Each structure stands twice: as C-alpha cells, then as structure tokens.
Amino acid sequence: MEKIIECVPNFSASDEKTLKALTRCFEKHRVLLGYESDIDHNRAVITAAGKPQAVLKALIETVGVAVKHIDLNAHKGAHPRMGAVDVIPFVPIKNITKEEAVLISKKAAQKISQKYGIPVFLYAHSASSPNRVQLSDIRRGGFENMAAKMQSPEWKPDFGPNIPHKTAGVAACGVRDFLVAFNINLDTNDLRIAKKIASSIRESNGGIKGLKALGLELKSKNIVQVSMNITNTKSTSFFEIYQTVKKKARNFGVEIKNSELVGLAPMRILSSSIKEALKFDSFDDDKILEYLLWDRH
Template identity: 30%
Template sequence: MSSSRLGLRLAACLLNISEARRKHIVEKIAKAALLEKKGQRHPEVSVLNIFSDQDYNRSVITIAASIDELGNSVLAACLETFQSVNMEVQEGIHPCLGAVDLIPIYPLCGVGVEECGAVARNLAESLILHVPGCSVFLFGEADLPAKRSLVQRRKQLGWFTRRDFSALERDLGATPARRCGLTGVGASPYVMNCNVTIDSEDLALGKEIASAIRGSNVNGLKGVQAMAFPHEGKIEIACNVESFEAHSTAETYKDSQYMVYTVLGNRFSYVSPQYIETRVRELAREKGLSTLGKALIGFTPEECKNCAEHAIRENIGEFWKTREGVFM
C-alpha cells in the first residue's frame, strides 16, 4: 500500500551527536525521542537506526515521524543530549562543533522540503529557548533567504578544525557555551552517509582518494563530499551523498551508478553507495591497495521511507532493535 493511501506525511531527522563510547547514554537519547511530554510513548514516532562509531565518538540516530510530531521528538532527544554530553571533555577523530552537532530534516513522503525547513527553523528557536548556552547555525531550507548549503556553512565556521567556540558566528542564540558548542539545524532532500575503508594507514593517500571522488572535482562523483580519517588502524573515506539534478533519464540509470527517489512528484537523483565503493576500490587498486568494505550509515532514502511507514503503521518505536549491527 502506498504512503499516500496510508495517509502518512513523514519526515526523518538523522540526528548527529558527539557521543558513541557510552552506549547507555546514546540509547537514553534515542528513547527520549519516543516519549510525549507526559512520558507516554508517541505512536507516530520511531527510532529506525542507531549508528555509533567509537573512534569518531559520534552517533547518528535516525528518527522518523509524522511531520507534525518530528520537531518535538527531536527536541526531546536534543535536551537529553545536552544534559549528557560535555564538549569541554569530548574527544574523537571526527570533526564536530556541538554536543548536538547536526540536525538535518529530510522529507520522506507526503511532505515537501520547504515544510521540513519550517520545522527545522521552529526547532532551532525552541532549542535556544530551552537550553542556556545553546547556539545554532542554519543551513539549507532553514537558512532563509540565502539557503546556504551545509558544506558552505561548515567551511565558513571552520568545522574541520575549530574548537574555539567563543569566536563562532552563530545565527541564533547567545555566544556558544563551551559545554554545548554550536549546533547545525537545517533541511534538504535526503542525504546518505556512506563510508568505505581502504587497507592502508597512509592518511595522505586516503585524502588523495577522497579528493578524487568529490563532486567538486571535474572527474568526481556528482553530489558526493568526501573526507579521509584514520579509523580502527586503517583509513576510512567518509562520504556525504547529496541529490543532484539529472540532465536526462538515461543518466540516472546508467550502469546502476545512480538511484532515484521521488517525493511529491519531485525526482532526486543520487550516486549509489555501491558505485562509490566501486570507484574507491578502483582508485585504491591504482595504488596497489584493496578496500575492506563499505558501511551505509542508516538507509537509502527509499529504505528509510519504507522502514518509517512500516514502523509507524505497526507502532514499533524502538525499530532499531530489530536490526542487526546497530552499533557499528
């Protein structure tokens, strides 16, 4: 049965928090997203997945809900995070600016990206009211009128190297408290996260491969942003996979390089995680190296929609517990 026939208007938040090493804390944050103010579980909210990385000390919690409930659900998870995570002592390989580092809102079905942007802006305003010392930068559909991308905002803020919170230029809130840091809030078409590990400890080589596959490179992969990090004794190529506008129908299906997702009649095209892995493997092979597999952090857009519909239709709040390999 289609989502329209089910009457569902769903969106998702891939909540990025700067904690992974204390599993009980991460689960407590995830469970907070499921509860109404009176402590009862909300039937229109589900936590679909938890992806935690020990080296990065970062978790991505996939929260799906009706568009009318998602903001409150994410706010509850953020409040729990700010109580439990202290940026003054946080350590990890992955760049981060805040205890709640990133709050991206994505449409799944029956909802447009503009409406997700309105939810994100309201959520940002609620955060600074509820959390003393919380500060926010906006991106995408929440950043009006400029609609600057997350990549643009991170570069402007020095996300890759900055830990001097007092010098950060926020959009909302007071000067960032050292405990809280700075939180990014925004909305866009769904963004996938895909990591590929190469069998090497050479970070310079990893950065060379990451540069080669970036969409900004003339021979790179459309919509792909990539960084290289030391990870579990090897080098991981971490990719954000954004949608792009295809110039032809043939382009979106060529050699299974691409996948298409449609929301409210709008078509969004993506490079497939499988093709990203293939391309990284080819580049590694040129250096005499092999790859050690890939990890999709969460879901493709279609998978996320299907899981969200099933979880909410069947009233499964802790959907992540039905999946294997949650803490990867």
C-alpha cells in the first residue's frame, strides 16, 4: 500500500520572488498542495504531501533555496522565528506509522545539517529530550539570541554545528499530530487587547484545551491579531474559539474584523464547527457528500 506523509515547512519570507523559488521545488516533485504567506508575519507556510522519498527530496532542495534567498539578519516580522526554514513538521497521513515518520524526520534533519551547515533540533514526537518537545521552548530567544543559547550543553543541536548558520539560523524538525493555524483579526490597533485575549484563551493559562495563542500586530492593516495554533483538533472547534474570542473582544468594546485559516485543516474540525453553530443533534463526516464519495473510492 502506498505510504503518504505530509510536510508543512515554515519559511521566514513573504516576497513573491522567494515564494516562487521555494514552491518550484515541491511542484517539480509533484507534492505541492498549496502555500500561504503574510507580509506582516513575513512568513510563508508550504503544504506538501506524497510518497516519503519524493517529499524528502523536494524538502532538501527547498532548504537550499531558502539558504540562498533568506538572510535573517535583515528579516523583520511579527511572528517569532529562529531560522530561514524555521520549522519542518511531518505528519503521517496514510499507511505510515508515527515511528516511520520519526525516522524520516531524523533523516531530513541529518541531510539538512550536512548539506547546508544548519543546526537542527528535533521536536515534538521526534524530540530527543523533554525540553525539546515544545517548539516554543526551542525557539525562545529567537535568531538574535540563539548563538548564546546554544553554548549551553542543554541546547546543543541534535544535528549540525553548535552555532547558528550566519544567515539561515537554525531549524526545528519533527513529527507532530495535525495542527491547524487559525487567526482572528480584531478591529482595533491596540496590541494590548490582542495579547490579553491570547493569554486568557491559551491552554497553558487554563484556557481552551489544545490551543496556543499569541497577540500580534499587523502594521500593514493597522489592526491586531489573535494568532493561534490548534494542536488537538478533537477537543475543540473553530466555532468554540471564535465565539470565545468574540465575547472577550466585546468586553474591551472591540469587534472581530475577520478570521483566516492558514494552510489546510482536517475535515473533523470543520464538521464539529458546523454541528455546534447549527445545533445539529448529530453531524459527522458521513453527512458530507463529497467526503463520503472520496472515502469509498
């Protein structure tokens, strides 16, 4: 049976020339599903999926393009980052175990460090120690402080030199579960409001289960954003998150301007939102015609 793995690398760039060069590698190997970028985040997310070998080849080539085009010394953006190729998540999709995916992530990390001299930390299910499971712990301090951080034995990279690449920084690579990036833009430019809402809804502060959140400024739009990662798509829904943010925003006298999905999302989180919003007695993926036909064929 054919094995399918997903790879969702995040790049610290948003200009069209760089994006075209990055996506061309995945297109060449016929594994590109889509990509999105944001000028304020100064970041791009590419989604690829296919046979492991094809995805791996495309990824290694794309990292080379990133090293050539991205210089973090000149990079400015609202989103935290530590590398030109900031994070490389793998997700097992079909006929592939988590253990097999971890081996692929380690192979990718090794090849990237050997070919381009980029230090790579293994994270999530691939992590080599408990303090490296969470991406935020690895990335804390950002590119500017990573050289000093890596002098500690605790933060020696899993692959590559013990000093950041001079322009490409460092990378994190590993296997994770489905993660959905969901952003809500507020109709205000008061960053304090976005940060307060983000702090109150994230799981680590007793908020919504499986939710990570940051308050960010979108200077080009003169608004602020509650930027979120949903790490457990079985425990929450878009609707629950949206309603919670709307209520908290109104407590500050602010309305939601719009929301956005970054990348792709599994059907189950969309289904759960439909069920909650429309108050269906029951609703699952089998109620969606296209999904049912696809599943049977």
